[in-house]
Structure formats: structure tokens, C-alpha cells
Amino acid sequence: MTKTLKIGRLPQNDLTNAWDTILPPRQANRPLGGNTRADWLVVGAGYAGLAAARRLAHNRPDEQVIVVEAGQCGENASGRNSGFAIDLPHTTSSNLDELSSAHRYMGLARAAIAELDSLIRQHEITCDWSKDGKYHAAVTEEGTRTMLQPFAKELEALKEPFRWVEREELAAKLGTSHFQKAVYTPGCVLMNPAALIRGLAESLPENVTLYENSPITQISYANGITVETIDGSVAAPRIVLAANGFSDQFGFAENKFVHLALAASLTRPLTLEEQRDYGVEKPWGLTPANGFGGITMRYTNDHRLLIRQDIRVAMGQKFSPLKTAKIAQQHKRLFDARFPTLPAVTMENSWIGYICMSRNGAPMFGPVAPNIWMATCQNGIGVTKGTIGGLLAADMACGRDNPLIADLQNLGTPSTLPPRALVEVGARATIGWEVWKNRREA
Numbered sequence: 001m002t003k004t005l006k007i008g009r010l011p012q013n014d015l016t017n018a019w020d021t022i023l024p025p026r027q028a029n030r031p032l033g034g035n036t037r038a039d040w041l042v043v044g045a046g047y048a049g050l051a052a053a054r055r056l057a058h059n060r061p062d063e064q065v066i067v068v069e070a071g072q073c074g075e076n077a078s079g080r081n082s083g084f085a086i087d088l089p090h091t092t093s094s095n096l097d098e099l100s101s102a103h104r105y106m107g108l109a110r111a112a113i114a115e116l117d118s119l120i121r122q123h124e125i126t127c128d129w130s131k132d133g134k135y136h137a138a139v140t141e142e143g144t145r146t147m148l149q150p151f152a153k154e155l156e157a158l159k160e161p162f163r164w165v166e167r168e169e170l171a172a173k174l175g176t177s178h179f180q181k182a183v184y185t186p187g188c189v190l191m192n193p194a195a196l197i198r199g200l201a202e203s204l205p206e207n208v209t210l211y212e213n214s215p216i217t218q219i220s221y222a223n224g225i226t227v228e229t230i231d232g233s234v235a236a237p238r239i240v241l242a243a244n245g246f247s248d249q250f251g252f253a254e255n256k257f258v259h260l261a262l263a264a265s266l267t268r269p270l271t272l273e274e275q276r277d278y279g280v281e282k283p284w285g286l287t288p289a290n291g292f293g294g295i296t297m298r299y300t301n302d303h304r305l306l307i308r309q310d311i312r313v314a315m316g317q318k319f320s321p322l323k324t325a326k327i328a329q330q331h332k333r334l335f336d337a338r339f340p341t342l343p344a345v346t347m348e349n350s351w352i353g354y355i356c357m358s359r360n361g362a363p364m365f366g367p368v369a370p371n372i373w374m375a376t377c378q379n380g381i382g383v384t385k386g387t388i389g390g391l392l393a394a395d396m397a398c399g400r401d402n403p404l405i406a407d408l409q410n411l412g413t414p415s416t417l418p419p420r421a422l423v424e425v426g427a428r429a430t431i432g433w434e435v436w437k438n439r440r441e442a
């Protein structure tokens with residue numbers, strides 16, 4: 001492996017994430033400056049990096065952990081998601097491996113939810129964390145037959161609690177008659193993801209130092225590990241790479257990740273009059289029967305509605321403001337079609353976030369070289385998988401026995417992809433086909 005690598009692809013910090021902009025302003029931690037040393041270095045302060053840092057600090061209370069984050073906590077991918085901490089496997093074709101080991105998968109997801117739940121209580125993190133469950137919904141008869149019924153069968157086989165919700169009840173619960181049927185499962189937790197990630201960053205143990213707004217532009221593996229930012233450097237004997245899709249530049253995950261851009265919009269809060277017209281009292285979360293063709297939606301505690309729609313291949317992890325503006329218009333159209341009684345409701349903000357997926361749905365987890373661990377590639381379900389991946393990577397790194405490590409390893413390792421040009425064409429074609437095939441589920 002090359003000893004020194006330049007890191008050219010850096011996260012864009014465009015401050016468009018509504019989950020973050022609706023919160024009170026936050027003073028980010030100071031950027032890295034000067035040359036410093038630590039016992040452990042963690043790259044990235046998303047769910048994975050923060051969980052890894054917290055666990056390293058807990059396992060080794062006398063050692064110093066440094067986390068270097070390119071952007072600001074809350075504004076990064078972990079703060080930009082739809083805010084579902086999901087306890088069950090998704091029923092998309094990309095996750096077939098996970099489905100085959102569903103019990104192990106659920107154990108991992110639930111351990112992550114329990115960890116977050118305990119931290120939220122312990123540190124009094126205000127993030128609207130609420131076990132509301134979720135509706136997995138289909139728009140068409142065909143969607144119900146081909147996607148929801150197999151999902152329900154699987155839940156039966158797993159002995160997991162669920163309930164069918166028919167059109168009328170669904171319309172009353174969601175305030176839209178757009179959906180034909182849903183399978184309701186009670187274990188999913190909803191939250192404001194930016195508030196959660198801010199709270200996790202602000203409650204790190206004393207032996208963790210977090211630097212924000214500090215993109216790493218170079219890493220060297222000669223005589224230990226040294227990372228450099230524009231104003232400083234950190235040297236450490238050991239590192240956990242938790243920069244998700246950006247981690248493939250650090251030398252160990254080349255040709256493993258497909259990078260995708262996901263778009264979301266959050267409305268302003270409904271006025272009291274609009275809330276009366278809308279007629280729904282309880283917050284809810286909905287995932288579409290088909291993850292490519294359908295739309296994820298939420299109604300939040302503070303009376304906002306979320307639309308998460310549009311998924312694109314973005315191997316360069318860059319998206320133009322023009323495209324975001326087009327997506328914002330598209331989301332408003334989708335919103336109006338679903339909620340015709342709320343025509344005056346505007347979007348607070350629309351934003352793009354990046355996820356990475358592997359060809360076989362496996363995470364990139366564990367040791368990749370002496371003193372180097374990875375906790376990346378959450379395949380779009382990073383609240384739980386990122387949290388548990390970071391925590392378990394730290395346990396592995398400290399030689400701490402944890403039976404969940406084997407369960408996570410059992411999800412496999414990412415298979416190698418063809419050259420980038422082929423991946424782009426192939427992934428675009430696959431997603432385009434999935435979206436077209438499931439267009440009636442939108």
C-alpha cells in the first residue's frame with residue numbers, strides 16, 4: 001500500500017439540512033490547528049465515528065482519543081437522514097444477504113437502538129426520540145401483493161409483531177388517502193437526526209477531543225499514522241476509519257462502494273388552522289414498499305411533514321445547487337398531490353445527502369491492516385448500523401470480547417466492483433429500471 005495518500009474528495013458542507021437549520025444555532029468545536037498526538041484517531045463524526053470514539057474512551061479511560069470531522073455535526077450525512085432508527089431488515093433486493101440472517105441483523109439493530117436510547121436518557125439529549133413504529137406502505141394492489149405480503153410472511157416467520165392497516169384507517173392515521181395498505185411494525189424509533197448527532201457529539205467522554213470543520217487532506221502510514229488538515233496534523237498509533245463513503249480514499253476500500261445521493265425536504269410547521277384541516281394528531285413515519293420507486297414520509301412532533309424521494313448515482317459525491325432546486329420543486333409537487341388540503345404549506349428546506357452501498361449489501365467493518373479498523377458502508381441504514389459498527393470496531397480494536405462482533409462479521413464483506421465507469425453505467429441502469437418498474441408506487 002502507498003505510504004502517503006492525498007484525500008481529494010471532501011464532503012460539501014452547504015448548510016441546507018432543514019433538521020439542523022430548525023435547531024438553535026450551535027457553536028461548532030474548534031478546527032484542528034498545530035501538530036498533536038493521541039492514542040487513537042477516529043476519522044468522521046457520524047453515528048459510526050462518534051460511537052467508536054465513545055467506546056474507545058470507555059474501554060481505555062487512560063488514553064486520549066481524537067476525532068477529526070470535515071464538517072459540522074448535525075450538518076453531515078448522519079444529521080441529514082430521515083430520522084428512522086429501524087429495527088428490522090428492509091425488504092429491498094440489495095439487502096438479501098441481510099434478510100437471510102435477519103435474526104442476527106435485528107439483534108445488532110436493537111443493540112444500537114438500546115445504546116442510543118441509554119445515551120439519550122443519560123445525557124438528556126433533546127431530539128424528539130420516540131418509539132412511534134413505522135408504516136411500510138404500498139400504493140397499489142400489486143405493491144401490496146408483491147412486496148407487503150412477502151414482508152408480512154417474513155415477519156410471521158420471525159415471530160415479529162406487526163399489524164395490517166387498511167386504506168381507511170391508514171388515511172385517518174396519515175392524513176392522506178394515497179396508500180392502499182400498510183404493514184405497521186412497532187419497533188422503529190423516530191427522531192430529529194441532527195439534534196441526535198449534535199447531542200452525541202456534545203456528550204463525548206472527557207478523554208475524547210472532537211475537531212470540527214477539519215477536512216483531512218492527507219494520510220500517511222509511515223511510522224504510525226498521521227493525518228493532515230489545512231492547519232494541523234494528528235499522529236496516532238491506531239486509527240478507526242468512519243468517514244463512510246469518503247473512506248474509500250484512505251487506501252483500504254478501493255472499488256467497494258457505490259455512492260448514491262438521496263434528497264429530502266421538510267416543510268415549515270403547520271399552523272394551528274392547518275393542523276385542524278389536516279386532522280392528524282400523532283407523529284408517524286412511513287417507508288415505501290419499494291425503496292427506489294416510493295417515497296419515505298414523516299409527520300413530526302412539531303407538525304412538519306418530510307418527503308424523502310429521489311435516489312441517484314453520485315460517484316463523485318457532488319451535486320449541483322441547480323439539481324437541488326429542481327428536486328425541491330419536485331418534492332413540493334409530490335407533497336401537494338398527497339396533501340391537497342394543505343396547498344399553502346411550503347418547504348423549510350430541501351437538501352441532498354450521500355450514502356454508500358456495497359454490491360452485496362455488506363458493511364466494511366473490522367481490521368483492514370495492523371492498527372487500522374473500519375466502520376463504514378452502512379448501506380443506507382446508518383443510524384443503527386453505523387452506531388453498532390462504530391461501537392464494535394472499538395471493541396475489536398481494544399481486544400474486548402463482544403458476541404455481536406461475530407454477528408456483524410456474519411453480514412459479510414463488500415464484494416469488489418468493476419471499474420468505476422462500468423459501475424456508474426450499471427448502477428444508473430439498475431436504479432433507473434427499479435424506479436421505472438415501481439413508478440406506480442411513487
Ligand SMILES: Cc1cc2nc3c(=O)[nH]c(=O)nc-3n(C[C@H](O)[C@H](O)[C@H](O)COP(=O)(O)OP(=O)(O)OC[C@H]3O[C@@H](n4cnc5c(N)ncnc54)[C@H](O)[C@@H]3O)c2cc1C
Binds near residue numbers: 009043047084263
Ligand atoms: C436523505 C437521507 C435519508 C436517510 N435516511 C435514513 C434513515 O431514516 N435511517 C437510517 O438509518 N439511515 C438513513 N440514511 C443513511 C444514514 O444517514 C447514513 O447511513 C449514516 O449517516 C452513515 O453514518 P456514518 O457515521 O457511517 O457516516 P456519515 O454520517 O457519512 O459520517 C461520516 C463523516 O465523515 C466525515 N468525513 C468524510 N471525509 C472526511 C475527511 N476527509 N476528513 C474528515 N472527516 C471526513 C464526514 O463529514 C461525515 O461527517 C439516510 C441518508 C440520507 C442521505
